Amino acid sequence: MTTLLIRNGRLVDPGADIDEVRDLAIRDGRIVDTASLPADVEVIDAAECIITPAWIDVHVHLRQPGLDYKETVQTGTAAAAAGGFMAVACMPNTKPTLDSPEVIGALLDDVRANGHCRVYPIATITRGREGKMDVDYDAVIEAGAIGWSDDGDSTPDSAIMRRCLEASARLGRPVIVHCEDKAIAHGAMNEGEVSRTLGVEGIPSAAEEIIIARDCMLTELTGGWLHVCHVSTGRGIEIIQQYRERGVHVTAEVMPHHLVMSDEWVAGSRELHNTIEPVVAMAAPLDPNTKVNPPLRPVSDTQKLLKALQDGWFDCFGTDHAPHAESDKPADYTKAAMGMSGLEFAFPLTYALVRAGHLSVNDLVLRWTTEPAKILRIEAPTLTEGAVANVTVFAPEQEWLVTPESLQTKSKNTALLGRTLRGRAVMTIVDGEVQHRAE
Ligand SMILES: [Zn+2]
Numbered sequence: 520m521t522t523l524l525i526r527n528g529r530l531v532d533p534g535a536d537i538d539e540v541r542d543l544a545i546r547d548g549r550i551v552d553t554a555s556l557p558a559d560v561e562v563i564d565a566a567e568c569i570i571t572p573a574w575i576d577v578h579v580h581l582r583q584p585g586l587d588y589k590e591t592v593q594t595g596t597a598a599a600a601a602g603g604f605m606a607v608a609c610m611p612n613t614k615p616t617l618d619s620p621e622v623i624g625a626l627l628d629d630v631r632a633n634g635h636c637r638v639y640p641i642a643t644i645t646r647g648r649e650g651k652m653d654v655d656y657d658a659v660i661e662a663g664a665i666g667w668s669d670d671g672d673s674t675p676d677s678a679i680m681r682r683c684l685e686a687s688a689r690l691g692r693p694v695i696v697h698c699e700d701k702a703i704a705h706g707a708m709n710e711g712e713v714s715r716t717l718g719v720e721g722i723p724s725a726a727e728e729i730i731i732a733r734d735c736m737l738t739e740l741t742g743g744w745l746h747v748c749h750v751s752t753g754r755g756i757e758i759i760q761q762y763r764e765r766g767v768h769v770t771a772e773v774m775p776h777h778l779v780m781s782d783e784w785v786a787g788s789r790e791l792h793n794t795i796e797p798v799v800a801m802a803a804p805l806d807p808n809t810k811v812n813p814p815l816r817p818v819s820d821t822q823k824l825l826k827a828l829q830d831g832w833f834d835c836f837g838t839d840h841a842p843h844a845e846s847d848k849p850a851d852y853t854k855a856a857m858g859m860s861g862l863e864f865a866f867p868l869t870y871a872l873v874r875a876g877h878l879s880v881n882d883l884v885l886r887w888t889t890e891p892a893k894i895l896r897i898e899a900p901t902l903t904e905g906a907v908a909n910v911t912v913f914a915p916e917q918e919w920l921v922t923p924e925s926l927q928t929k930s931k932n933t934a935l936l937g938r939t940l941r942g943r944a945v946m947t948i949v950d951g952e953v954q955h956r957a958e
Pocket of ligand 1: 670
């Protein structure tokens with residue numbers, strides 16, 4: 520277990536109302552009084568660094584079981600630790616899917632053997648994620664799942680959604696929804712001016728908003744708990760806001776890429792919207808690494824999402840870390856798989872909003888620690904004395920070049936390759952053990 524002294528960092532822990540520059544002492548894996556450290560303790564100079572409770576990502580694809588060629592528990596959790604995370608919730612669109620206590624149990628065994636951070640599995644809503652038959656809602660929760668999701672798709676059958684939300688009301692666990700009406704979502708990018716210019720079939724915002732509205736209605740009907748994944752449109756969060764204002768239990772997450780990237784990225788722009796990050800040259804259009812679901816939306820949506828974040832309508836961030844091998848991302852944009860690598864870019868992309876003056880450090884940390892802990896219903900990590908050390912040291916101004924070698928994730932599907940980013944996690948301590956340390 521770790522014993523060390525982290526000196527002169529800015530400690531930010533919104534849950535404990537801490538924001539001050541001081542030393543942080545860790546002994547035998549716990550946060551202790553600096554006076555109680557041995558004389559020969561290892562000292563980490565953290566001047567210019569921000570020290571926070573380690574982060575939690577509610578939306579990650581670890582690709583195991585069955586899709587090891589994209590990511591494994593080992594590589595995915597190493598990427599999480601490198602990004603500053605102590606815990607991830609993983610999605611069930613694996614092979615087989617996480618639809619039974621047996622598959623969930625086997626995954627958790629794998630995590631115990633190979634994990635670099637905690638993993639909280641999310642079970643499917645329907646068997647095999649096929650949208651036809653309910654899973655045993657109680658049994659999968661008992662096996663360790665923290666909620667249910669058919670992520671990758673919406674569950675088209677409203678009767679199944681109703682029953683899952685009734686289970687949610689009974690068990691106090693969230694139904695975590697990917698909102699997409701497939702009947703009108705055949706395209707490869709957002710439907711709008713840019714898709715028309717590029718001649719690529721688009722996905723209208725309405726495809727997402729229709730299902731958000733349906734699922735909010737079913738939540739009101741059942742008294743369950745809905746957690747809306749990766750809201751990407753201004754209208755989408757507006758619908759959620761209306762139901763929340765009526766007291767319906769709807770929580771929501773927003774992704775860094777939907778806040779700082781737009782459909783103009785598909786046309787080659789590499790401007791990080793809502794930030795003051797350096798401008799880089801245009802890239803070639805139709806980079807398959809800009810293809811994601813829900814798609815990158817117009818700049819106006821990035822602004823509406825930011826406003827909703829500032830107004831408190833998003834509970835938390837999440838990355839939707841969706842690793843894909845090179846073979847899944849052929850040059851033909853319409854054939855490329857949807858999804859971007861996310862874990863190792865969470866800090867630089869969201870801290871960029873802080874640097875631009877749009878978000879306080881306190882709000883940033885709150886939405887990556889205390890609030891996502893509530894979604895998973897786990898104790899929030901804290902920097903207070905006596906707590907088990909779940910701590911991340913971030914160097915907000917440290918520059919690093921994004922190369923395949925700089926990343927821990929097995930897949931390198933990111934449109935940020937070749938770019939210099941500002942800000943990274945230099946040390947991540949998970950349950951008392953150092954799981955990441957930058958050279
Ligand atoms: Zn999704």
